[in-house]
Amino acid sequence: MEEQNIISVSTFCTQYNVPVTFIQSLREYDLLEIVREGEEEYIQVTHLHRVEKMIRLHYELNINMEGLDVVNNLLQQVWDLQQENQSLKDRLKLFE
Amino acid sequence: MDYIDYYKILGLSKNATEKEIKNAYRKLARKYHPDLNPNDKEAERKFKEVNEANEVLSDAENRKKYDQYGKDWKHAEQFEKAKQQHRQQRSYQGSGQPFGEGADYSDFFESMFGGAGRSRQGGQGIRFRGQDYHAELHLDLNEVYVTHKRTLTVNGNNIRITIPAGVTNGQEIKIRGHGGPGINGGPNGDLYIKFIINNHTTFKRDKQDLYTTVDLDLYTALLGGDVTIDTFDGKVKIKVKPETQNNTKVKLKGKGFPVYKKEGVYGDLYVTYNIKLPTSLTEKEKELFAELAKLR
Numbered sequence: 001m002e003e004q005n006i007i008s009v010s011t012f013c014t015q016y017n018v019p020v021t022f023i024q025s026l027r028e029y030d031l032l033e034i035v036r037e038g039e040e041e042y043i044q045v046t047h048l049h050r051v052e053k054m055i056r057l058h059y060e061l062n063i064n065m066e067g068l069d070v071v072n073n074l075l076q077q078v079w080d081l082q083q084e085n086q087s088l089k090d091r092l093k094l095f096e
Numbered sequence: 097m098d099y100i101d102y103y104k105i106l107g108l109s110k111n112a113t114e115k116e117i118k119n120a121y122r123k124l125a126r127k128y129h130p131d132l133n134p135n136d137k138e139a140e141r142k143f144k145e146v147n148e149a150n151e152v153l154s155d156a157e158n159r160k161k162y163d164q165y166g167k168d169w170k171h172a173e174q175f176e177k178a179k180q181q182h183r184q185q186r187s188y189q190g191s192g193q194p195f196g197e198g199a200d201y202s203d204f205f206e207s208m209f210g211g212a213g214r215s216r217q218g219g220q221g222i223r224f225r226g227q228d229y230h231a232e233l234h235l236d237l238n239e240v241y242v243t244h245k246r247t248l249t250v251n252g253n254n255i256r257i258t259i260p261a262g263v264t265n266g267q268e269i270k271i272r273g274h275g276g277p278g279i280n281g282g283p284n285g286d287l288y289i290k291f292i293i294n295n296h297t298t299f300k301r302d303k304q305d306l307y308t309t310v311d312l313d314l315y316t317a318l319l320g321g322d323v324t325i326d327t328f329d330g331k332v333k334i335k336v337k338p339e340t341q342n343n344t345k346v347k348l349k350g351k352g353f354p355v356y357k358k359e360g361v362y363g364d365l366y367v368t369y370n371i372k373l374p375t376s377l378t379e380k381e382k383e384l385f386a387e388l389a390k391l392r
Contacts (some may be wrong), residue, residue: 016282049286053131061126071132077332078134094300094307 006042018055026054028067031072063085100204102162110163114154121150135230148205185318226276226285235259237295241354250274250287257289257344262356264303265293299328305365306352309370312336317371327351327365336366343372 013020023043026032032051035042043051050072057063057071103110106120120209126132126145133139189282199220231250243261247254255274263269268290275285293301300307310325320338334348345368352363377385 035204056131057129061122061129074133075132082135090265093295094302 005045006037006047007045009034009041009043012043012051016052016055018059022055025065026051027066029069031065031068032082066071097255098204100145100148100202101362102152105145105149106153108153112153117150117153121146121154128386145202152205199382226278226282228285229275229287230290231287232261232292234292234294235263237293237297237299237301238328240291240293243359248289255287258377260357261278261354262304262358263291263293264356265291267291267356297328298326299365301353304353304355306363306365307368308365309368312369312371314371314373316340317342317369325367328353336369340369342369344369 002023009020009023012018013023023032023034027034032043032047042095054068054072057068063071103112106112106117106124108116108120112120114147126142128139128143128146130140130143133143152162212253229250233246233248240259240263241261243258245256245258247256249255253274255271257269257271268288271287271289273284274287278284294303298308306328308326310323312323315321316323316336317340318338320336320340322333323336324333328351332348332351334346345366348365348367350362351365355361355363374381
């Protein structure tokens, strides 16, 4: 049997106790990709971690949708830089 | 266990208003929130401190208790009374502030307020996945040369994980569901294990490639010959070409480090020759070298 890799938006919203409008806003701002199958809309399980983070940032820190977009981009840059930094440190050891 | 100055943590004076506390807390929470400071342990620690300070100071009753007994909490009889009074208030649910995910509380907080002082439920009843745990696993380079299993103890639970050959320094793996428990019925967080690879060998590593330096005597370098060198998994004999120059680099294909998650595939070993000139020459040797010099 094929593994289920999506979760319906309605189930997600019930489980996480967030309004469906929040997910819709994420989609409108291109912060989340929604999969549509028939009438039902789904979130890919691989995106859950990111959505959870955006829920926290939105509800805990009052960051609006534009802010979430900026935060996401900056965090991605931080991550890329951390990876590059680690890789450069490792390479530097070759010359020590 | 030391007294913790919650006012100092929030950068406030003792007569701060509720609004000032709320503002200071929100500002610091935005600064140190773990989602905004990935892999920053110092920020995580400060976020917990700020959370704890807010737990106490944002609630009038907790604040009063803290102001009254805080400094003398170790020996005050009044504190004991406060604790008794506190036990009778088990139904207390805290201030309902929304930063429900802050993790541990200090011993000071636990002693003074116990479990019921917490308000980690979160004011909005949102079901959150539990906190992600981050751990570091220190391994020697030769331990990651082969895939092996290892049992780790995380928060009292034994977890058996497979460490694939070829993991790199700083690489992180995720173990789903082994993080903190979910909040308000949410799923458990994940456990992230970061590998710190210590290298005590003579080899230097860049991902799947290894680098080493081999001393070569002058005559082998000039005339060529065989040398036996150490690779990561044993000795190999290699041919040295005649007239090999100092710092010449040769590649031994497939003698490097295993490629991560590609069984049986290895990187290369780069050998740099370091030609050692003879010292303490005898008179005869000097004569012969002089003769060679004349030929040039």
